[in-house]
Amino acid sequence: MDHARAVNILADGEKMNIESWGRYPKTTGEGYSFETVKTLAAHLEKNNMFIPYGMGRSYGDSALNEKVILTRRYDKLIQFDPEQGIVICESGVTLDELIRIFLKKGWFLSVTPGTKFVTVGGAIASDVHGKNHHKAGCFSNSVLWFDLMLPDGRIVRCDREKNRDLFLATAGGMGLTGIILTAAIKLKPVKSAYIRETVVRCNNLKDAFEKFEIHEDATYSVAWIDCLSKGKAKGRSVLMAGENASTGAIDLPRKRTVSIPLDLPSFCLNSFSVKCFNHLYYMKSPQYTENRLTPLDTFFYPLDAIGHWNRIYGKKGFTQYQMVLPKASSFEGLDLILDKISSAGMGSFLAVLKLFGPQNDNYLSFPMEGYTLALDFKIQSRLFAFLDHLDDIVTDYGGRIYLTKDVRMSPDTFKKGYPAWDTFSALRQHYGMNQKFQSLQSKRIGV
Amino acid sequence: MNLLILGANSDVGYATARLFAERERANVYLASRNMDLLEKKATDIAIRHQIKATPLFFDATDYDTHQLFYTNLEIKPDIVVLCFGILGNQEDAQKNVSHAREVIDTNFTGALSILEVIAEDFEKRGHGVIIGISSVAGLRGRQSNYIYGAAKGALSTYLSGLRNRLAKRGVHVVTVLPGFINTKMTDGMDLPEKLTATPDQVALDIHKAFQKKKNIIYTRWFWKWIMLIIRGIPETIFKRLSL
Numbered sequence: 269m270d271h272a273r274a275v276n277i278l279a280d281g282e283k284m285n286i287e288s289w290g291r292y293p294k295t296t297g298e299g300y301s302f303e304t305v306k307t308l309a310a311h312l313e314k315n316n317m318f319i320p321y322g323m324g325r326s327y328g329d330s331a332l333n334e335k336v337i338l339t340r341r342y343d344k345l346i347q348f349d350p351e352q353g354i355v356i357c358e359s360g361v362t363l364d365e366l367i368r369i370f371l372k373k374g375w376f377l378s379v380t381p382g383t384k385f386v387t388v389g390g391a392i393a394s395d396v397h398g399k400n401h402h403k404a405g406c407f408s409n410s411v412l413w414f415d416l417m418l419p420d421g422r423i424v425r426c427d428r429e430k431n432r433d434l435f436l437a438t439a440g441g442m443g444l445t446g447i448i449l450t451a452a453i454k455l456k457p458v459k460s461a462y463i464r465e466t467v468v469r470c471n472n473l474k475d476a477f478e479k480f481e482i483h484e485d486a487t488y489s490v491a492w493i494d495c496l497s498k499g500k501a502k503g504r505s506v507l508m509a510g511e512n513a514s515t516g517a518i519d520l521p522r523k524r525t526v527s528i529p530l531d532l533p534s535f536c537l538n539s540f541s542v543k544c545f546n547h548l549y550y551m552k553s554p555q556y557t558e559n560r561l562t563p564l565d566t567f568f569y570p571l572d573a574i575g576h577w578n579r580i581y582g583k584k585g586f587t588q589y590q591m592v593l594p595k596a597s598s599f600e601g602l603d604l605i606l607d608k609i610s611s612a613g614m615g616s617f618l619a620v621l622k623l624f625g626p627q628n629d630n631y632l633s634f635p636m637e638g639y640t641l642a643l644d645f646k647i648q649s650r651l652f653a654f655l656d657h658l659d660d661i662v663t664d665y666g667g668r669i670y671l672t673k674d675v676r677m678s679p680d681t682f683k684k685g686y687p688a689w690d691t692f693s694a695l696r697q698h699y700g701m702n703q704k705f706q707s708l709q710s711k712r713i714g715v
Numbered sequence: 716m717n718l719l720i721l722g723a724n725s726d727v728g729y730a731t732a733r734l735f736a737e738r739e740r741a742n743v744y745l746a747s748r749n750m751d752l753l754e755k756k757a758t759d760i761a762i763r764h765q766i767k768a769t770p771l772f773f774d775a776t777d778y779d780t781h782q783l784f785y786t787n788l789e790i791k792p793d794i795v796v797l798c799f800g801i802l803g804n805q806e807d808a809q810k811n812v813s814h815a816r817e818v819i820d821t822n823f824t825g826a827l828s829i830l831e832v833i834a835e836d837f838e839k840r841g842h843g844v845i846i847g848i849s850s851v852a853g854l855r856g857r858q859s860n861y862i863y864g865a866a867k868g869a870l871s872t873y874l875s876g877l878r879n880r881l882a883k884r885g886v887h888v889v890t891v892l893p894g895f896i897n898t899k900m901t902d903g904m905d906l907p908e909k910l911t912a913t914p915d916q917v918a919l920d921i922h923k924a925f926q927k928k929k930n931i932i933y934t935r936w937f938w939k940w941i942m943l944i945i946r947g948i949p950e951t952i953f954k955r956l957s958l
C-alpha cells in the first residue's frame with residue numbers, strides 16, 4: 269500500500285510503506301487508524317511502541333516507526349464559537365480544512381507553517397512556527413488546551429495550569445508523550461484573504477540582518493536567501509514583509525495546482541541548476557516593492573501550489589537542515605556556515621532566513637531568539653558528514669537543529685541544543701511513555 | 716433541501732453528505748447503526764457548512780422498523796441516497812447460507828424494504844430523487860464475489876423497475892455503479908491505484924448525476940468501458956478465466 273493512500277485509510281495493523289516529506293528513509297511498518305477513542309485505546313492496549321503519523325509533512329524520521337498511529341480519520345470538528353473565534357477539533361483535521369471553513373467567516377490561523385497540508389496534531393507536536401514568530405510565537409500560543417491519550421489509555425486535559433508538565437512536554441514533543449486527541453484553537457480575526465506585502469532586496473547577509481531589524485514591527489517577515497553566492501554578495505536575500513490587508517475579498521481566489529507526476533532523475537538538480545534558479549529568483553524580485561496585495565495562499569504557502577514537489581529531488585529523497593543561533597552570535601555563525609556551504613557546493617534550492625522572537629517554556633520547542641536558516645539538500649554521499657560538521661558550528665555558537673526536519677543528528681548535538689531534554693526524558697519515564705511511544709528519531713537521539 | 720443518507724457511516728455516504736451540504740446547502744439526516752460515530756459526523760458537518768445535520772439510528776435488516784423510521788422524520792427528505800452495504804466474504808458465503816443471507820439481506824432486501832416505504836411517499840408527493848448505490852460487480856458474476864454480485868445485480872434490477880414506475884410521477888431514480896473505491900469496505904485489499912476512486916470523487920459523480928438527472932452512472936467514468944469489455948467476453952471463454 270502506498271503512502272498517499274495510507275494516510276486516510278482505516279487500517280488495523282496492515283503493512284504499508286511509510287515515509288515522510290523528505291522520502292528518506294523509506295520504511296515499511298504497520299498502520300493503525302481510529303475514528304473513536306475506544307478504537308485508539310484498544311490499539312494502545314494490544315501493541316507496544318507507536319508513533320503518531322498525521323500528514324507526514326515532517327521531513328525526517330520523527331513520524332516514522334515500525335508501528336504508526338494514523339490520525340487522519342480522526343478529523344471531526346466539535347465546536348466553534350463565532351464570537352471568540354475558538355474552534356475545538358480532533359487532531360487529524362488539517363490546517364487546509366480550517367482555512368477553507370473559517371476564512372470566509374473572517375477567521376485565519378494565528379500561527380501557520382509554510383504548508384497548510386499539516387494536521388492540528390502535527391502542528392502542536394512540532395510546535396510549528398510561521399512568518400510571525402517574532403510577534404505571535406509558536407503554534408502552541410494559539411492552543412488553549414488539548415486532550416492527550418496517555419500510554420494506559422487514560423485521557424487528560426492539558427493547558428498552561430492543569431497538567432502543565434504534560435502541556436510543556438507535548439507541545440514540541442514530537443509525538444513522544446501520547447496521542448493528542450482534541451484541541452481548542454484560538455483563530456485570528458481578519459478582514460480580507462489578502463496580505464499587503466513589501467518586498468526588499470538585500471545585497472548580502474549584513475544587509476539582510478539590517479532589513480530584518482528595520483522591519484521588526486511587520487506582522488510577518490521572512491527572507492529567501494541565496495546560499496551559493498560568494499564575496500560581496502554572500503548571503504544576498506529577498507526579504508518579504510507583510511500585514512493582513514483590510515481590503516480585498518474574504519474568499520480566496522480559486523487556484524489551479526500542478527503536480528510533479530514522477531521522480532525526476534537526480535541529475536536534474538545539481539549545483540549548477542540551483543545556482544541558475546537562485547540567480548533568476550533574485551533578479552526577478554523587485555529592488556523594492558511596497559504594499560503589493562498578495563493572496564494569503566501565495567504569501568504563506570507558495571509551494572503548496574505544486575503537488576508532490578518533493579519528487580524533484582529524485583528517488584533517493586532529500587532532507588531539510590534547519591538551525592537557529594542565538595541573536596548575539598547569529599551573524600558570525602551564519603557567515604561561517606554560508607562559507608562552508610558555498611565551498612562544499614552542496615547547494616540548496618530553497619533557503620529561508622528568519623528572525624525569531626523569544627523562546628517559550630515548552631521543553632523541546634525549536635525557536636529561540638535569533639536567526640534561523642533552513643536549507644534543502646538532496647540525499648548524496650558525503651552529505652551527512654558535511655552536516656555533522658555544520659552541527660558542530662551550530663553547537664559551538666549555542667544553537668540547535670529543528671527536530672521536525674531532522675533525520676540524522678547525533679544524541680550529543682540534540683542534548684546540547686535542547687538543555688531541557690532531561691526533564692522531558694524524566695517525564696517520559698514517569699508516565700511510562702518510553703514504553704509505548706517511540707520513533708526512529710527518538711531511538712537515534714536517545715530520548 | 717433535505718437529504719437522507721441511508722448507511723451514512725459509509726465512507727461514500729459521508730463524503731456525499733458533506734458535498735450536498737456544501738453545494739446544495741442541504742440539511743442532512745444521517746442514518747446508520749454506529750451512533751457514536753454518526754453523532755460526531757453530524758456535528759462536524761453542521762459546523763463546516765452551517766446547515767442542520769441530524770444523526771438517526773437505522774438498521775437496514777430490521778425491516779419491521781422501516782415504516783416507523785420514515786414516519787418519524789419530521790421533515791420528509793427531497794433526496795435519498797442509499798449507501799449501506801456489506802461486501803461479505805465469498806468463501807464464507809458459499810459454505811454458510813446464513814452469511815450469504817446476510818449479504819443478500821443487507822444489500823438487497825434491506826434496500827427494497829426501506830425504498831418501498833420512501834417510494835410510496837415520494838409517489839404521493841409527486842416529488843423526490845432516489846439515488847441507489849449498486850456496483851459493477853452486479854453486472855456479471857465472477858468467482859471471487861458472485862454472491863455479493865448477485866445481491867447487487869438484484870438491486871440494480873430493482874432500481875430500474877422503480878425508476879420505470881416512478882418516472883411517471885415526477886420522481887427520479889439514479890443507479891450508481893461504482894468500480895473500485897478506496898474505503899473501509901476495501902481496506903486491506905490491493906486495488907489497482909489508477910482504477911480506484913476516492914470517496915470524494917464518487918460523491919462528485921453522484922452530485923453531477925443528481926444535477927443532470929442521469930439514470931445510470933458509472934463512477935469513475937472509465938468503468939463504463941471496462942464493463943463493456945468484460946460483458947462482451949463470450950461465456951465460453953469467460954467461464955475459464957479466474958476473475
Ligand SMILES: Cc1cc2nc3c(=O)[nH]c(=O)nc-3n(C[C@H](O)[C@H](O)[C@H](O)COP(=O)(O)OP(=O)(O)OC[C@H]3O[C@@H](n4cnc5c(N)ncnc54)[C@H](O)[C@@H]3O)c2cc1C
Nearest residue numbers: 322323324325326381382387389390393396397442443448
Ligand atoms: C513545504 C513545507 C513547509 C513547512 N514549513 C514549516 C514552517 O514554516 N514552520 C514549521 O515550523 N514547520 C514547517 N514545516 C514542517 C511541518 O509543519 C511539521 O513537520 C508538522 O509537524 C507536520 O505536520 P503533520 O501533520 O504532517 O505531522 P507528521 O509529519 O505526520 O508528524 C510530525 C510529528 O508530529 C507528531 N504527531 C502528529 N500527529 C500527532 C498527534 N495527533 N498527537 C501527537 N503527536 C502527533 C508525529 O509523531 C511527529 O513527531 C513545513 C513542512 C513542509 C513540507
Ligand SMILES: NC(=O)c1ccc[n+]([C@@H]2O[C@H](COP(=O)([O-])OP(=O)(O)OC[C@H]3O[C@@H](n4cnc5c(N)ncnc54)[C@H](OP(=O)(O)O)[C@@H]3O)[C@@H](O)[C@H]2O)c1
Nearest residue numbers: 724725726727747748749774775799800850895896898900
Ligand atoms: N468500496 C468499494 O469499492 C465499492 C465498490 C462498488 C460498490 N460499493 C458500494 O457502495 C456503497 C458504499 O460503500 P462504502 O465503500 O462507502 O462502504 P463502507 O465504508 O464499508 O460503509 C458501509 C456502511 O454500511 C453500513 N451498514 C452495513 N450494514 C448495515 C445495516 N444493516 N444497516 C444500516 N447500515 C448498515 C455501515 O454503517 P455502520 O457503520 O453505521 O454500521 C457501514 O458504515 C455500498 O453499497 C457498497 O456496496 C462499494
